[in-house]
Amino acid sequence: MCLSFFFFLLRAGCLAPRIAPRRTPVCLCTLGLVSLVSSRPWGVGSPSDQGKARRPPVAAAAMKPPRRRYGLLAVVVTLIVLAFLQIQFHHLKEDRLTGDRTFATTTDPVHWRTGAEGLPRGIVHSNSDMYLRPLWDSGTNPKNKNDNHNALLAMAVGISQMQNVDIMARKFLNQNYTVMLFHYDGNVDGWHNLEWSDKAIHILARNQTKWWFAKRFLHPDVVAIYGFIFLWDEDLGVDNFDPRRYLDIMVSEGLEITQPALDPDLSTDIHHRITIRNKMTKVHRRIYDNRASMNCSDGSKGPPCTGWVEGMAPVFSRAAWRCVWHLIQNDLIHGWGLDMKLGYCAQGDRAEKVGVIDSEYVVHQGIPSLGGPSLSSKTPRRSLDLRTHIRRQSSAELEKFKERWNRAVREDEEWTDPFDT
Helix, strand or coil: CHHHHHHHHHHHHHCHHHCCHHHHHHHHHHHHHHHHHHCCCCCCCCHHHHHHCCCCHHHHHHHCCCHHHHHHHHHHHHHHHHHHHHHHHHHHHHHHHHCCCCCCCCCCCCCCCCHHHHCCHHHCCCCCCCCCCCCCCCCCCCCCCCCCCCEEEEEEECHHHHHHHHHHHHHHHCCCCEEEEEECCCCCHHHCCCCCHHHCEEEECCCCCHHHHHHHHCCCCCCCCCCEEEEECCCEECCCCCHHHHHHHHHHCCCCEEEEEECCCCCCCCCCHHHECCCCCCEECECCECCCCCCECCCCCCCCCECCCCCCCCEEEHHHHHHHHHHCCCCCCCCCCCHHHHHHHCCCCHHHHEEEEEEEEEEECCCCCCCCCCCCCCCCHHHHHHHHHHHHHHHHHHHHHHHHHHHHHHHCCCCCCCCCC
16 A cells, blocks of 8 residues: 555656656655665565465564564655655746746756847847938938937827917927927828928827827837927917027926926916916026915925926926826826826925926917817807816816825835925
8 A cells, every 4th residue: 555655656746747847856756765665675575475485484574674664664755755745836836827838858958038038138129219210321310319408399289270389390390309299180181281290200199188199109218319308288389488498407407397487478378376487587496475375485395386397388307207107197188187296206306306497488378288269269169068078077087196196105005205294
């Protein structure tokens, strides 16, 4: 009976090397142990040939080892084999968890890598850009990849705002920056008469916002070549704005997230005091207000007093954008609530790294996104209904974003709020 048990263990252990080479030691140990237990001293036969023994019964009995020795040896061997089987079971469980399905032989030296690790390092290009490449070698390189001020302007646009977008795009193209247009109205052909249209990147998706486009087409690895990302609305007047001077100020002031100030005299849609231009300063990072609803002073550490910019015309450094892209929620396309949390992506103290640049300012014309009517124009009933639905959706998304943020803070025990002092 003891031999039958050990031969059962032998079969269980020796079939394993066909599946996983590292279990071969278990098989070899099992073979050795079974051989040890099944061996007999010379002159001691099996029960079937006891009658054929040549030695006298007395002599054979004298040479037969005690039964207790076999019993002790069987117990020790059983414990050892069970230990090896436990190791074998652990390896099998580990293989299933790691997805090991290889059927290599015991001498197979190949280590299969997954993902990009299967390629030699020198051939891996982990980043991309938006440069248009010619079908043939033109012998010229229109972009200076070593320029730290290299920037990308991305806007969601409609054909009704083509004239204003034309002015904005020229400002950036003249500085050799990249322009990407997200067409929310489905009309791309209408832009082809502009001389710079072929130099821009055109992406079409009907009735989508700039945050929807940004989440899908401005992944940090794709735009990593750019030092700065302008994610702007289409209704900004840029007569008093120069992108090169703007970025020079942003760098010299050590800012990671900014927006140009709004002209208070010409802008028709101003929602927050922090966005209003201060004619006496080049940059401002905070506002002061003694009202009970605001109570903004030098001691204020966050929004609405400091550490944020509005979502109409944000500008991000490369490092900040890598964080902001992850903050954008895939399904919350209006982006409400993002602006108040941008300071967490400022790569430092948001009261110092986030600011509004006053010397380079713009005019907010107050034209609702997705081709809606201007706030200063008379609007038909249908347009008002559309704006009402969009605002309701935006408000609902704001509440969802707040709930997600609060839940994430509660559930992430390793995260601490750097501004919670």
